[in-house]
Amino acid sequence: MNNYDKIIEFNRNRNSVLVDKSTINESEFKNVETIEFILQTIREKNLDSCDEILEFQEKSLALTAILCNLFKEDPKLVIGHLSLYFDIISQMLSEQSKPQENDPKYQIHNAISLTLLGTVCLLIPSNKDLLEKSLPHLINCAQYKNPQTQSIIYSILSSEIINQPKLLSNFVNELIHFSKNYSSTSFSILSSLYQYNSKDFDDNLPILIESFKETDNRIGILSIITEIAKHKPDLVIPYLNNTLKEYCFQQVSLISQFTVIVKTISYRYPFAISPLIDDMIKALDSSSDTKYSLPEFIGMCASDKTKVAFDCLMNLLNKEEQLSPPDSNVIVSTLRGLKNIQKTSPTLMLNPQVFSNFQNSDKFGGNESIASISQNIIEDITKVQSESKDKKSPDTTSLLPLLPSDESLQTNIVDKGIQHQQELSQLSKDKQQQYILNNCLSLIVDSLQLFILPTSSNIVDDKILQLNFTVASFRFTLNLSLSNYNSNNITTWLMLNSYQQYLNLPMFITTNSTLIIKDHINSEVDKQQQDQQEQQQQQQQKQESIFLNLNEIKSIHLQTMKLFQSSAITSESIDSSNVFDNNLLSPLPNNNINKSNSNNPIITIQSIDGEGSSSNQVHKSDTLSSISSIQSVSTSKSYEGVLHKKTKYLGRKTTQLFSLNEHALIGSPLHQVDDTSSTNTVTSTTTTTSSSSAAASKKNPIKNMIKNTKNKRTCIPYSEITEIVEVDPKKKEHSFVICTKKRKYLLTAPNSQEQKIWIDQIHQMLEKQSIVNTPHLTIPLTEQDDSSSSASTMTSTPTSPPTSPNIKSSSPPNKNSNLRKLKLTISQYIHYKKK
Structure with missing residues (x-):
């Protein structure tokens, strides 16, 4: 009697009620050697010709049943042979790539593979060791795209991500690969693993974005990106204004989840969501369903877009108020957006009476949130009015972000920049770009957060760089002479402009303007080369560094502060322009003054030199105390x-x-x-x-x-x-x-x-x-x-x-x-x- 017959006889006696169980020596057959023999036999007999497979089909099915029973009784017997176990499953599935349901060979292979796969998945929930060792093999089996197989794998993954998330978090890379290539629906079950293994999710963000473009199941990927944005918003910002915006605004069902990402990022980096405001307003106009969430998030932009957001939300509020009955949920979202704007740009809302109509919640279906939010807005406006009552001019310097202490800047910005620069210097130029995108985004967004950046710029006569700022309802222009690029911080402004490019945010200096500026700087350096070689070397070293030092940070902040201080002598609306030269002493003519519309005059304003003579200091105090x-x-x-x-x-x-x-x-x-x-x-x-x-x-x-x-x-x-x-x-x-x-x-x-x-x-x-x-x-x-x-x-x-x-x-x-x-x-x- 051969081994096969012995195993069949042993199994028959075990299951027979007529055989005395005490006469059966289970240890003789219930061992690793028996398991290995069964696995080898099943694999070999199913590699033969079709006739031999059909001839041996009853024996194959019988051995499969015996193997599964032994597996259930003692999983340790099979765990040592999982590779061979899953090789058989993969072999069966690969031969079903072009299935013919009436083909007997297909039916045999389908029965064997599903029986083996179902058995191991049945045992996984109660066996942690089996789950850990089987998971890579399960994911590999999904590549054959058998509907029944993928359904089984998806079911076991879904349940175990809930039951044993910490264990499955060790396989984030494999799970993302599985979801991208075999089962896009699996993305929706992965977000809960982020808390256990954030690094692998962060590293795979480019793959997630690529999958977001290709799959129709984008909501699951957005849920993962939302988790990343909560902890590492700097990683998401480069994709916010292109890929995510492009696809999310095309599908209304994605907007709600997308706004959660926007809200998360706006808490720390509001400047990053400003480029999205125009698209949000278009989405608000095109779909009534977005009125319940978008208005609140439109108000979370930075000060360069608060005027646009304010006009949009006030129009929406007026329209809703005129409806009978008004939609209280839309009003709540709109008021929340206006409240956010009031915090960012308090000068936009000066009339508390506008919101007094919303204090009576009975008009809006008894929604207490409307009365509560409107009351908060009125109190905030009143507080701002009382604080500015004794001031003769608006405190435009309050629009600037507060600069941290020198110690904090040195630790969080400068020292990190020095470290990154040292690592960059050891890389070839073709690898530096990827290094910056992988390691420096956090430093870049933290650096940009220190300033209010221009929204656009112009080059005048190839001699002057005009930086145009839009803050709330005000517009300012800073004129910088290209001849004095060192004292005017032009190289630093170029650096900040390149930061915008790394984040895929709109650059305030165009590529053509950048080329003109760099050509001018290079020509100036060439002129100084003969007599100032040492200075030239220092300048080249400065240009090689792409990160800010402490002096550059403070200099840019002081430059914008002087600009905003000088604007205190007037309160021009966004329809006018306040033009200043670099030393903030003299008004400069605007080259477009003859081209401008008569209803939109260009206003040129006296400005202040903070480092001037004593008489200049007198003017500074007089100017800053002037009424607006x-x-x-x-x-x-x-x-x-x-x-x-x-x-x-x-x-x-x-x-x-x-x-x-x-x-x-x-x-x-x-x-x-x-x-x-x-x-x-x-x-x-x-x-x-x-x-x-x-x-x-x-x-x-x-x-x-x-x-x-x-x-x-x-x-x-x-x-x-x-x-x-x-x-x-x-x-x-x-x-x-x-x-x-x-x-x-x-x-x-x-x-x-x-x-x-x-x-x-x-x-x-x-x-x-x-x-x-x-x-x-x-x-x-x-x-x-x-x-x-x-x-x-x-x-x-x-x-x-x-x-x-x-x-x-x-x-x-x-x-x-x-x-x-x-x-x-x-x-x-x-x-x-x-x-």
């Missing part, structure tokens, strides 16, 4: 700046904001509140003038301006200007005189550039008047000093006013004039006695 709600006599201002005016009799200084409008040069006291004849309510975004005052201005603008400015403002109508005289710089630097029929106004600018700008701007306004009336008349522009009436004539564009086309001032200034040199001084007279 200055009434404009005309809404079409083309130029604006702060001047000091001396009173005629007491010689006191008063700070005024001068602006050029279509009729006159107007100076408004910064401390003066608007009179009742022209009621203006000025906020950070709008200026509203009473209809009666507007009508009066339209009827007789010059007369109305003079009336409103009497004893309060300075008004120089263009029709009264007879001459513009440039003062000899040897006697008084950066000064010029505006002559009228009755008076002379002396203005002193901080530098020659600003002096020229003011003269040119006034000439342009005079030219407009001249074109309408006497376009061919001119005004002489002369140089005049304080001690002589002699003057040298200078050419000028035709700017003569129609009322006095050829009048030239001949009265010399008083020799005893004692004009103090101020940052920017104006006097309504020249002939006053020396004290």
Whole structure:
């Protein structure tokens, strides 16, 4: 009797009720050798020809049944031979790749493979060792894509991920591979393993993103990415604005899960979700189902998009309020979004009465959340108003993120950058990019979080880099000379721009502009190469480092702080532009001023040099204390700046904001509140003038301006200007005189550039008047000093006013004039006695 017959006889006797069990020696057959013999026999007999397989089919099925029974009784007998056990299953499944259900061979193999697979899966829940050793083999069996096999494997994985997640977390790589290639539905059961093995999930994020593009079961992958975003948001940010946005907004069912990712990231890095706001608004308009979740998350953007988000949510709130009955859930989501905006940009919401209608929850189906949220918004607005009540200008520096201590920056930013830079230097250039994406994203997003970044930029005449900032309802422009790229931090701005590129966020400096800047920097370095080789080497070393040092961080922060401090002298809405040069001293003309729409004027503002002279420091304090709600006599201002005016009799200084409008040069006291004849309510975004005052201005603008400015403002109508005289710089630097029929106004600018700008701007306004009336008349522009009436004539564009086309001032200034040199001084007279 051969081994097969002995095993069959042994099994028959064990199961027979007629055989005395005491006569059976189970140890003779219930051992490892028997298991190995059965496995080898099943495999060999099923590799033969079809006829032999059919001939041996009864024996194969019998041996399979005996093997499974022994496996159930003592799993340890089979665990040592799992490789052979699963080889048989794989062999059977591979021959079913092109199944023919009526083929006897297929039926035999299907029966054997399912019996063996079902047995091991049945034993796995009660045997931890069996699960650990079987799992790689189970995942490998899924490659044959047998529906029954995959169903069994998916079922056991689903149950064991719940029952033994810590054990299965050791196989995250295999499970992700299994889900990607064989069963996309399995992604939905993997997210719970993240807490036990986050590293493998993080490392496989590119594979998850690739699977997200290819599969239809994206919700499961999004659930995994949500877990990653909760713990490592920096890893998800590079995919947020391209792949995830592209696919999630195409499928409404994904938006809800996607907004959870957005919410998670916005808590730490709100700047990363700002590029998504426009797409969110489109999704909100295209599908009513998104109104229950999107409004709240739209309000979580950074300050560069809060104005857009605010307008969208207020429109939505008004529409919902007008419905009968309104949808209380939509209102709750919208109010939550507005509450988020109020925290980020408190200047956007200044009227608490807008939300008073929502304090009565009875109007909205008794939803207490509406009343609670609206009350919180009202309290926040009231608090902001009370804190800013005594301030004469908005605290624009509060818009900047708070800079951590030097010690914290050194530890969390600088030291990490040095370490990464050392590791980068040891890699070839083709590997450096991948290293940055794999290891440096956390440092990059933490670095960007320290600043408010520009939204766009321009290169002007290949000489100036204009960085455009949008913050809440304000817009600022910082002009940086390419010639002074070191002192202007241009290389650091380029570094921050490259950080945006690593994160797949919109870059504020285009590729073409970057090339122009780098060419300019390289040319400057070449010029210094002969005499400054050491400095050139230091510059090259600085360019090689792609991470910020402490000085660069503080310098960029100080640069933007000065910009925002300088903007405190005005509160222009987003429809205007505040333009500053790099040293924050002088207003610069905007090159697009002639191209801009008349309803959207470019406003140029006096700025401050924090490192200037003592007189500059006085101006800084005056400027920062100036009131933001200055009434404009005309809404079409083309130029604006702060001047000091001396009173005629007491010689006191008063700070005024001068602006050029279509009729006159107007100076408004910064401390003066608007009179009742022209009621203006000025906020950070709008200026509203009473209809009666507007009508009066339209009827007789010059007369109305003079009336409103009497004893309060300075008004120089263009029709009264007879001459513009440039003062000899040897006697008084950066000064010029505006002559009228009755008076002379002396203005002193901080530098020659600003002096020229003011003269040119006034000439342009005079030219407009001249074109309408006497376009061919001119005004002489002369140089005049304080001690002589002699003057040298200078050419000028035709700017003569129609009322006095050829009048030239001949009265010399008083020799005893004692004009103090101020940052920017104006006097309504020249002939006053020396004290």
